[in-house]
Amino acid sequence: MLKMIFVVLLVLGAAGMAYVRLAPHDLARWHLDPRRVARPETPNFHLLRMGDGDAPAPLFEMSPADLAERLYAVATADGTTLLAGSVAEGHMTFLSRSRLMGFPDYTTVLIEPAGDGAMLTAFARARFGYSDMGVNRARLDGWIAELSG
Secondary structure, X not given: OHHHHHXXXXXXXXXXXXXXXXXXXXXXXXXXXXXXXXXXXXXXXXXXXXXXXXXXXXXXXXXXXXXXXXXXXXXXXXXXXXXXXXXXXXXXEEEEEOOOOOOEEEEEEEEEEEOOEEEEEEEEEEOOOOOOOOHHHHHXXXXXXXXXX
16 A cells, blocks of 8 residues: 555656646746736746836846847856747747756846847746745846846
8 A cells, every 4th residue: 555655656746747847838928028027926036127126127238139149148058948039039038947856937038228238127937836945036146247247
C-alpha cells in the first residue's frame, strides 16, 4: 500500500513538472502594454513605470532603437527567449525559466522616446505561485545595470 502511494505521488509530481514546462503561452495574456496593466494582487511581479510602478521607468541616453537592440542582447544572453513582439517595435515579451524546476516568468518591455534618449517601461511577473522571492525584480535590476554600464 505504501509503495502504491509513493508511485502515485511520483506520477503526480512528474505530471506537475511536465505541465510547468509544457503549458502553452497565451500571448493575449502575457504580451501586454506595461504602461496600462493593472497591478496584480500577488507579490510575484515587478513593475517599472511612471506613476504607480514599483520603481520609475529608467531613462537612457541612447535612441529607442539602440536601447531595444541592447536590451534584446542583454536579456537573451542568459537563456531568456523572445516570446512575442520584436526589437523593431520596441515592445517585447521575454520568457525566462527558473533553473531547477523551469517555472516560467514573463517580462514585457516597452521602449519609447524620451527627450533625446529613451525610456524603458517593464512588467516582469511569475506565471505560477504567489511569491517570486524577488526574482523578477533582480532580473530587471540586472538588465538595467548592464544597460547603464
